[in-house]
Amino acid sequence: MASSPALPKKLRIAVLMEAVQATDIMGIDILNGLRNPPPEMADGLAALGPAMAEVGATLAKYQDDMIDIEWFYVASSLEPAHFFLSFKWLPNCTYETCPRDLDIVILGGNMPTWRPAEADRFIKEAFPKTRFWLTTCTGSVWLASAGVLDGKQATTNRAFRPVAKLLHPNVEWVDQRWVVQEKLWEGEGGTGEVWLAAGAIAGFDMIAQFCLQKFNPDHLRDLSFMGLDYYPERAMGQYYEQ
Template identity: 50%
Template sequence: MAPSTARKSLRIGVIMEEIQLSDIVGIDIFGNLSHAFYTKAIGFDPSYTTYEPQTLDIEWLYIASTLDPTFATPSLHYVPTVTYDTCPRDLDIVIIGGPWPDHRPASADRFFKEAWAKTRVWMTICTGSMWLASSGVLDGHRCTTNRTTLGPAKGAAPKVDWLDQRWVVDAKPYDGEGEGELWTAGGAGAGIDMIAQYCIKNFGDKFVHTFSLDGLEFRPDSIHGQFYKS
């Protein structure tokens, strides 16, 4: 029997309500690995066709409190595609940017609690981990946040094991097949590097560099790593 050539499918939920836009730019690393991006890229170099089996079918869900235009810095308004109440709970990945501490909608709290064990991979950037921690799901887990807010994070969520690292990877509960993963990053630059490393680990070094990191000029392995240098 011939091996399956079906592309891997991902449903990625992105929470970028009331955040700094730079927190979430790492999602473009995933985007460049999509089959939709590939169909455009082969116009530059037909030899890219060898990578087609590795490309991903990605469904993006942009989640917010309502479907009304939603704010992110700097004075950007985007249109969400799904609300916290209507979003499926069993996504493949949820990515959360970091809002101000006064942004804690009850519908987001419900979504975090209900989707926590149903979605295998959760990622936070900057103070997104503090937002997720406010729901209680991070209690007992190793996490990080923006380095400048580690003190407030420890005060607000003392049951979380807050670490002074650029990003932290920990196991989490997951109701489906495979191991649940929690990836938390510090500031926006650390979030880019974290997402790059996740993609390299899961989708292949050469493919990720060729289709995403090299074109975007992201160099997570040349200067920075998982730990601060001082």
């Protein structure tokens, strides 16, 4: 079997955040910790002098592993959009204007009654063109509603799994913290992946494991994980403890 093509050094990542629970998409902080630090961070470290010398040395050590990320925060319009709660955030593109040929799409969980036609159209058009899809909580149900999970295994928020089975019986809903499935991809090699997590914390752990597979694990541990005070070896794994 041919090896999978490496991820590019500049990633295009879309996050579908409208009407989702904020904690569902917080795994983006892990990915963000892998990018080239902005100039203001470097200037801030330099201003602190010897106290931050070790951090500066670590950044220099992993310079070749740093990635650039272009983030697409997607909603129905460019007006301030809601999470589930009263908090609002500012989108930078819409379902209509967001590119389809991305590297990664991340979906948080939302109510199954929230399905704008333009959002479903985006999913159907972008699913074969984007190599990796990562969902948390009922984000997998959102993906299933577009018909792209039929015949595949998936998981969702544990309390919502019986409803997911009723809504989408052509999907094999399993009781796991996360599930990884191959998918067709129109890029080099023809195979991508869809990673589907249960609740919000399972989603964070899943994105950590995704990154450990796709990037330099030492870079992750020394910078991204260290900055978040996160220790994947202490986290629960892919399966619920019996």
